Amino acid sequence: MCAELKNEESIFYEALEIESSEMRSTYLKMACGDDTNLLARVKALLAVQEKERSILEDAVPFLGRNLQAAPVTEGTGTVIGNYKLLEQIGEGGMAVVYMAEQERPVRRKVALKIIKLGMDTKQVIARFEAERQALAMMDHPNIARVFDAGTTEAGRPYFVMELVKGISITEYCDKNRLGTRERLKLFIQICNAVKHAHQKGIIHRDLKPTNVMVTLHDGIPVPKVIDFGIAKATNQRLTEKTMFTRYAQMIGTPAYMSPEQAEMSGLDVDTRTDIYSLGVLLYELLTGTTPFDGERLRSAGYLELQRIIREEEPAKPSTRLSTLGDVLTAVAENRKTNPDLLRKLLKGDLDWIVMKLLEKDRSRRYENTHELALDIQRHLNNEPVTAGSPGVVYYLHKFLRRHKQRVVVVSLVMVVIAALMVVGGMYLRALRATSSAESLRHADALLKAREAFSRQNFDVAKEQLASILDSTHVGREARLLNAKITMNIKGAAAAILPLNDLLEGADRVAGEAHFLMAQAYFQGDPNNAKEISQYHEQWDYHRRRAEELLSGTATFDFLQGMAANAIARKLCFLNQALEKDGQYYDALRERVYLYYAAENYVKMLSDASRMIGIRPENPLGYSLRANALREMSSFNEALEDHRQTIRLSPGEAEPYNQRRHTFMNMGDYEQALADAMKCVSIEPDNLRYHFDVFCAQVALGRYESAVTTHRAIIQHPKANHQLNLNALGAGEPGYHIHMRLQRYAAKYIFDTLAAGRTWHPPQAAPEGPAFWVLNEAADYYQYLSRRARRLVRSGFGGSWSPDGSKLVYSTGAPGFSGLAILDVETGQKKLLAVPGQYAVWSPDGRYIVYNRQRKIMTSAILTDRMRQPEAFDVEELCLIRADGTEEPQPLVYGGHPQWSESGEYLYYQSPSGVMTMRISVEDESAQP
Structure with missing residues (x-):
């Protein structure tokens, strides 16, 4: 009973x-x-x-x-836990969503979802709890995160999640008139989010445009998957409560529902139901409509609705466009194209991909979202997709049956030809075997050298090149790379001699050599009016030869990007190179570095993934993607990429150090300590790694071990002599190591406290001389926090724009820095130029003057090409437009610039440092 x-x-x-x-x-x-x-x-x-x-x-x-005095529900102004409700922003059948303000421990806007009054049945609570658990299980940049959960004083459950300020993906794409490529790039991010959910054992079951919101991060569109209200676990129940699937109830939105969802046969839905819904979403992104007419589905009876979804085959996207009539023009305009071109864009790959997603038989769909994302990326890269026309095998079979006798004859002829080709091929392979094996070995060594060069591991690169510089297979490429290494280590002047040997010929190597020669003469321009014209002649000759040999190629765009100082121009050239060659690994790598410096982690993540796709055995792509994921707080995915980096970089310390950084951000100090100690075992002379061990020990409360580590640091041979805490003048013992520890400590403590973490166990703060640098940094951070707010994580030498809305500053470290501009109100950061430091804004706000270090060649290079030239470092003042649209113009050698009040003159210190000079900025012919 x-x-x-x-x-x-x-x-x-x-x-x-x-x-x-x-x-x-x-x-x-x-x-x-x-x-x-x-x-x-x-x-x-x-x-x-x-x-x-x-x-x-x-x-x-x-x-x-x-009963006016008895509140029956929450509203604006109500405080629930640490959250004050600001306004209602959404309402569903079982719950209400409010924008709320979190007041502690950090102040931020959040979304608070609470069950409606009177809706707290067992089933509704089960569904609500399932959504909370589904979101809490996931940590992905394209999925709204859960921050907190609890119950109100009245006992009604609620949970707090990331506030997604945005609009649906279809509305965003149409509003911004995104082309097909841009839409597909956003769609790949959605695939990655759904992949993450599936890996966590969660099926969304209601993927549709209103559940994929697009918000802007630093001006970059980021799609966010929301509303896991009817999510389902693949391997276990999300809660012990009753879910709505026991009696095969229809769950989801009909237009986006898979046939198995509509069938209500008791067939358990799996991740492929989400893949079908992604197909409907992609169909709508491409055509502006769903596979089945929405009005028809809404007016259909229940059984008819089931029949349509289960049995009717939708038209291909390109075919569906023809049925849109007058609407088609608007659809095409929203995609920045015309109807005819849109149909051509969809025919082929995109038709095949979408129709594979919409297969009635789920076994014929993509097995998972990863395969789907790869196929989309293949289409974007103009590579063959795995989804193909379903009729190819069928038509081939029919052809063979119709022409059976002819096929037999042709087959016999082909067998004879094939046999002759095999015999001939074996003979040729025998002749070439020795040469081919050597060629492969040399090519492999060159590839390893290039990979080491890309990581700026110049010693390893030179070791790989040593045996192949005279190779008949890759010798010229090896010598070109060797010249680039010389240029990086010793400056442009030192590369002149090795580049001279590569100028003959008309191949790519000669073109690159001419380009680098032009760069060397341009950068090495002497501070001598008599020699300037000679240098200019050499620069102009090599520039023109490089353009003749490389113009119109991705290589030429890449080289121009590498030579550019203005970041906007550098990025423009890299983009052009990648448009010409989507597999240009070096261009992708440099663009990733720019995105990293600009803190544009979404684009950095995308390009790093492309690097992995091009060279899956190169650890650099995994390392850069791990860094992007860490900055986006996707720690578990970052750890997987760290693991790959370590696997592919045996014997290197830095991959362990990067993983240590991630573990520290996660608060997993045991694992962080293990990685820090691994770094020390590999590079015992690197004092920074010893300091990382010290910090991890302090975070774990192991103060005695930390004291021992601190003593080892200051007594290390690289520290020269023991730290004298009582006498710390610049010439006193221990001064330099103490200053270095102060820098390490300030960066570590500021980053840790700004992230809301503690640097030691709260129950017992460390005391004693070993911990002075950390306590000192923590006190200083608290002192500054009471009086100001932190604008950037790393920088120095700031200068305010005249209106006070922007700050130009040096990012990086002195001597190895670039310029960046921060919009204080929006928090957006824009890279301006590299290299550069100590910038000052002009009084009218149009220009920025800054210091740039460069190596200057002596005139000996003009008279004796066989002589290895020496170069010397100087400081140069450069002028750049504040909007960064043009290359910076060199003004004069000197430092410490200051503008006159009118902005007409620039005061600076002479290279010798003994005189203050003045030069007119407006008169190009003016002399200091």
């Missing part, structure tokens, strides 16, 4: 959730089967429920007049 009552109650609560009377009736017939008594009892309960709801609705005005 108890089982019967429980069954009756469950069916009753399930039926309550179905608003459509027709769908409710169909569900009851399926759930109750032939048990007419059970059906009658449930219908009676539902009738009573409807009557009670009607009475309550009629009584609302009376209750409002007589």
Whole structure:
């Protein structure tokens, strides 16, 4: 009897959730089967429920007049836990969503979702709890995160999640008139988010445009998957409560629903139901409409709705466009194209991909979202996609059957030809075997050298090149790379001699050599009017030869990007190179570095993934992607990439150090300590690694071990001599190591406290001389926090714009820095130029003057090409437009610039440092 009552109650609560009377009736017939008594009892309960709801609705005005003092629900201004409700921003059948302000421990805007008053049935609470758990299990930049959960004083559950300020993906794409490529790039991010959910065992089951919002991060569109309200676990229940799938109730939105969802046959849905919904979403992004007409689905009866979704084949996207009539023009305009071109864009790859997603038989769809994302990326890279025309095999089979005799004859001829080719091929391979093996070895050494060069590991690169500089296979490429290494280590002047040997010929190597020669003469321009014209002649000659040999190639764009100082121009050239060659690894790498410096982690993540796709055995792509994921707080995914980096970089310390950084951000100090100690074991002379061990020990509260580590640092041979804490003048023992520890400590403490973490266990702060640098940094951070707010994580030498809205500053470290501009109001950071430091804004706000270090060649290079030239360092003042649209112009050698009040003159210190000079900025012919 108890089982019967429980069954009756469950069916009753399930039926309550179905608003459509027709769908409710169909569900009851399926759930109750032939048990007419059970059906009658449930219908009676539902009738009573409807009557009670009607009475309550009629009584609302009376209750409002007589019970005004008794609040029945939350509203604007209500405080729930640490959250103050600001305004209602959403409402569903079971819950209300508010924008709220979190007041502690950090102040931020959040979204707070709470069950509606009177909706706290067991089933609704189960569904609500399932959504909270589903979100809490996931940590991905394209999925709204859960921050907190609890119950109100009245006992109603709520949870707090990331506030996504945005609009639906279809609305965003149309509003901003995104082309097909841009839409596909956003769609790949959605695929990655759904992949993450599936890896966590979560099926969304209601993917549609309104559940994919697009918000802007630093001006970059980022899609966010939201509303896991009907999510389902693949391997276990999300809660122990009853979910809405027990009796095969239809869950989801009909237009985006997979056939197995609509079937209600008891067939368990799996991750491929989300893949189908992604197909509908992609269909709509491409065509502006869904596979089945929305109005037709809404007007169809329940059984007809099921039939359409289960049985009717939708038209291909390119075919569907032809049925849109007058609407097609607007659809094409929203995609920055015309109807004919849009149809051509969709025919082929995109038709095949979408139709594979929309297969009725789920076994014929993509197996997972990773395969789908790869196919989309292949299309973007103009590579063959795995989805193909479904009729190819069928038509081939028919052809063979129609022409059986001819095919037999042709096959015999082909066998004979193939046999001859095999014999000939074996003979040729025998002749070339020795040469081919050597060629492969040399090519492999060159590849390893290039990879080491890309990581700026110049010693390893030179080791790899040593044996192949005279190779008949890759010798010229090896010598070109060797010249680039020389240029990086010793400056442009030192590369002149090795580059001279590569100028003959008309191949790519000669073109690059001419380009680098032009760069060397341009950078090495002497401070001597008599020599300037000679240098200019050499620069102009090599520039023109490089353009003749490389113009129109991706290599030429890349080299121009590497030579540019203005970041906007550098990025423009790199983009052009990648448009010409989407597989240009070096251009991708440099663009990733720019995105990293600009803190544009979304684009950095995308390009690093492309690097991995091009060279899956190169650790650099994994390392850079791990850094991007760490900055986006996707720690678990970052750890997987760290693991790959370590696997591919045996014997290197830095991959362990990067993983240590991630573990520290996660608060996993045990693992961080293990990685820090691994770094020390590999590079015992690197004092920074010893300091990382010290910090991890302090974070774990192991103060005695930390004291021992601190003593080892200051007594290390690289520290020269023991730290004298009582006498710390610049010439005193221990001064330099103490200053270095102060820099390390300030960066570590400031970053840790700014992130909301503690640097030591709260129950016991460390005391004693070993911890002075850390305590000193923490006190200084607290002192500054009470008086100001932190603008940037790393920088020095700032200068305010005249209106006070922007700050130009040096990012990096002195001597190895670039310039960046921070918009204080929006918090947006824009890179301006590299290299550069100590910038000053002009009084009218149009220009910025800054210091740039460069190596200057002696005139000996002009008269004796066989002589290895020496270069010397000087400081140069450069002028750049504040908007960064043009290359900086060199002004004069000197430092410490200051503008006159009118902005007409620039005062600076002479290279010798003994005189203050003045030069007119407006008169190009003026002399200091």
